[in-house]
Amino acid sequence: MRAITITTPGGPEVLELTEVPAPVPAAGEVLVEVAATAVNRADLLQRQGFYDPPPGASRYPGLECSGRITALGAGVSGWGVGDEVCALLSGGGYAEQVAVPVGQLLPVPKGLDPVTAAALPEVTCTVWSNVFQAAHLRPGETLLVHGGSSGIGTMAIQLGKAIGARVAVTAGSAEKLEACRGLGADVLINYRDQDFVAELGPDGADVILDVIGAKYLDRNIDALAVNGRLVIIGMQGGVQAELNIAKLMAKRAAVLSTSLRARPLHEKAAIVAAVREHVWPLLENDRIHPVIDRVLPLADAAEAHRLIESSTHIGKILLHA
Ligand SMILES: NC(=O)c1ccc[n+]([C@@H]2O[C@H](COP(=O)([O-])OP(=O)(O)OC[C@H]3O[C@@H](n4cnc5c(N)ncnc54)[C@H](OP(=O)(O)O)[C@@H]3O)[C@@H](O)[C@H]2O)c1
Numbered sequence: 615m616r617a618i619t620i621t622t623p624g625g626p627e628v629l630e631l632t633e634v635p636a637p638v639p640a641a642g643e644v645l646v647e648v649a650a651t652a653v654n655r656a657d658l659l660q661r662q663g664f665y666d667p668p669p670g671a672s673r674y675p676g677l678e679c680s681g682r683i684t685a686l687g688a689g690v691s692g693w694g695v696g697d698e699v700c701a702l703l704s705g706g707g708y709a710e711q712v713a714v715p716v717g718q719l720l721p722v723p724k725g726l727d728p729v730t731a732a733a734l735p736e737v738t739c740t741v742w743s744n745v746f747q748a749a750h751l752r753p754g755e756t757l758l759v760h761g762g763s764s765g766i767g768t769m770a771i772q773l774g775k776a777i778g779a780r781v782a783v784t785a786g787s788a789e790k791l792e793a794c795r796g797l798g799a800d801v802l803i804n805y806r807d808q809d810f811v812a813e814l815g816p817d818g819a820d821v822i823l824d825v826i827g828a829k830y831l832d833r834n835i836d837a838l839a840v841n842g843r844l845v846i847i848g849m850q851g852g853v854q855a856e857l858n859i860a861k862l863m864a865k866r867a868a869v870l871s872t873s874l875r876a877r878p879l880h881e882k883a884a885i886v887a888a889v890r891e892h893v894w895p896l897l898e899n900d901r902i903h904p905v906i907d908r909v910l911p912l913a914d915a916a917e918a919h920r921l922i923e924s925s926t927h928i929g930k931i932l933l934h935a
Pocket of ligand 1: 763
């Protein structure tokens, strides 16, 4: 089969479409013929040599895919050859075939085409596990989503609105904020010339989904409501910052942080099952939808990485096999 390989850590040009051995599904896995994969910001870090795949994972990039099951490993039940699926991966999505643990499979939602479904596993699992399972966002609460027009942000806005929360977003341009409004965001904050703490006002946000990390830590605490929950899932603004415990204590607030890729199989399977139960009906009833910036051929993976690096996209960039 062909896969995108990283010959040596570096810029987008190190991504090469190469002939490689096809994977063989182990016990409890299925083999998927990939229709499409999606580019995640983490793939850029892997390409640069800063984010190695966890032990046992494919060396090729790609944290999600869609496609068709072509073979079953030993002991697999509940799925059959020919089923159209999408899947959360630990790696290997930038390829024509990938082996997937059954706990990480989801059916292609009714009414959605198989290529588009590649946009779903990573964003739905990340948002569900952080905003709902970790931070327990409730109806009527305010959710602040940093980077509202990102792949993650576009899903967080829609899920927040679907459960009846008020959603505030930050983004770096008027066009991106307009896209967030179109998805239901109530409060639009341009982080380049507005202060999100001031814009939220004294009531603040009950839950903040943060992709910036160190640079925003202190202001995120300022922006939290009493009993607020800050959940950090990205480090685009650095990894080390000072935490003012007095401010945290005064608000009886919590700082949480998770990473999806390195979680053990049983935890991923539990998240995927919860997403199927809670998020899939919203997709199938057209209450939420994946936001796709564009679809490129797998051979253009380098171009897709350049686009994500320039941050001109809104939503997800897909690569079709
Ligand atoms: N922990 C986990 O398990 C997990 C899982 C998935 C993703 N993530 C993280 O989630 C983030 C989003 O992932 P993605 O694939 O959806 O990436 P993406 O589409 O490239 O999004 C990155 C976003 O960050 C925004 N941003 C940059 N600087 C900002 C600032 N100062 N204030 C507010 N927003 C800012 C960008 O907004 P503008 O373009 O408007 O500047 C852009 O929307 C990444 O950091 C990724 O690593 C974590």
